[in-house]
Structure formats: structure tokens, C-alpha cells
Amino acid sequence: MRSLLQIALLVSATLLATTGMASPDKQQQFVADSKKLIKALASDLQHTMKTAVKSGGFEQAVSACQIQAPMIKQGHNQDSDLKIKRTSLKWRNPNNSPDDWERQVLLAFEQKKQAGISIKKLHHSEVIKTETTLEYRFMKAIPIKPVCLKCHGDEKQIAAPVATALKQQYPLDNATQFKLGDIRGAFSVRKTVER
Numbered sequence: 001m002r003s004l005l006q007i008a009l010l011v012s013a014t015l016l017a018t019t020g021m022a023s024p025d026k027q028q029q030f031v032a033d034s035k036k037l038i039k040a041l042a043s044d045l046q047h048t049m050k051t052a053v054k055s056g057g058f059e060q061a062v063s064a065c066q067i068q069a070p071m072i073k074q075g076h077n078q079d080s081d082l083k084i085k086r087t088s089l090k091w092r093n094p095n096n097s098p099d100d101w102e103r104q105v106l107l108a109f110e111q112k113k114q115a116g117i118s119i120k121k122l123h124h125s126e127v128i129k130t131e132t133t134l135e136y137r138f139m140k141a142i143p144i145k146p147v148c149l150k151c152h153g154d155e156k157q158i159a160a161p162v163a164t165a166l167k168q169q170y171p172l173d174n175a176t177q178f179k180l181g182d183i184r185g186a187f188s189v190r191k192t193v194e195r
């Protein structure tokens with residue numbers, strides 16, 4: 001006779017197969033792919049920023065950030081069905097504002113940070129079902145580092161020409177007054193598959 005456990009496993013395997021539910025394996029694979037993509041984009045962004053700062057200072061890097069960030073994203077997305085963006089509760093570019101799900105996750109990150117969890121460990125994944133699709137989602141928190149304060153800190157930390165450039169290009173800018181140890185925002189990755 002089969003053990004209860006075997007029967008339970010069989011039933012859940014059948015359910016997975018027939019309802020097109022996300023299998024834990026697929027979710028794990030998505031999370032692994034997302035982490036890889038985030039690493040690549042983060043390193044590209046860092047490189048773009050360093051090069052721009054070297055050639056024209058932080059003022060120049062403001063334009064580099066604006067122009068290059070979407071280009072870099074496109075490059076990374078070319079061969080993949082993963083979509084990636086950067087988002088924040090306090091955004092600079094309105095195109096980066098969080099959707100409802102992202103806002104909830106960002107708020108949960110803030111709470112976990114308050115509870116003493118290191119920002120490096122803050123990530124979250126979920127599979128959201130609609131009638132016709134499965135949406136895999138993943139977010140990873142981004143910490144504020146000293147260099148970020150040159151453009152995301154307070155009035156004393158942001159040089160006057162940088163502040164002027166930011167004001168011109170981002171009249172709705174909300175992404176200043178950050179401090180070391182704050183969560184700046186998060187990378188957000190999603191992938192949609194038909195059920």
C-alpha cells in the first residue's frame with residue numbers, strides 16, 4: 001500500500017501538471033536568472049557612472065545616468081523574456097515609480113530593515129496568477145553607498161551644478177535626502193508566461 005506521503009506527492013504532482021501552476025523549480029530558476037541579470041546590470045551601471053564621472057564629473061554623470069540607463073536595460077533584455085527596471089518609494093524619474101505590488105514589497109523591505117535585517121539580504125519573489133498568465137516577479141533591495149550621496153544626498157552633499165542639472169531634467173525629483181544605511185530602492189524583474 002502506498003504511504004500517505006506518496007499519495008500526497010502524487011496528488012500535488014497531478015495538480016501541478018493539470019492547473020499549470022508554477023512549479024517550485026521554475027520559480028527557483030527564475031530567481032536564479034533574475035539575480036544574474038541584476039548583477040550584470042548593476043555592474044554595467046557602475047561602469048557607465050565611473051566613466052562619466054571621470055570624463056566630466058558628477059554633472060556629466062547625471063546625463064549619462066538618464067540616457068544610458070534605459071539603453072543598458074534594453075541591451076540586457078534583448079535575448080531574454082525577463083524585464084528589468086529600477087524602482088523606489090522616492091523616485092527621481094516618474095517612469096521608475098513602483099506599481100502596487102512593487103510598492104508593497106518596498107514597504108516590507110523598509111519594515112524588515114527596521115527589524116535589523118541587512119539590506120543585502122532583502123529580496124522577495126512571488127508568482128502571481130491571472131486567468132490566462134503566470135507572472136513571476138522578483139525584487140532585490142539596493143543600498144545607499146557613499147558615492148550615491150553626490151546625487152541622492154542632501155544640499156551639502158550635492159554640488160551646485162549637479163543640483164541645477166537635476167532640477168532641469170527631473171522637475172519632479174523625489175530622490176534626494178538619502179543617508180548612508182538607507183534603502184535607495186530595488187531592482188525589479190518580471191516574466192510573464194501563458195497558462
Ligand code: HEC
Nearest residue numbers: 058061062065066086088091092093096148151175184185
Ligand atoms: C551622477 C549622479 C548620480 C549618482 C552618483 C547616482 N545616481 Fe542614481 N540616479 C541618477 C539619475 C539622474 C537618475 C534618474 C535616471 C533615470 O532617468 O532613469 C537616478 C536614478 C536612480 C534609481 C532609479 C529610481 C529613480 O529614482 O528614478 C536608483 C535605484 C538609483 N538611482 C540608485 C543609485 C545608487 C544606489 C547610487 C550609488 C551607487 C546612485 N544612484 C548614484 C543620478 C545619480
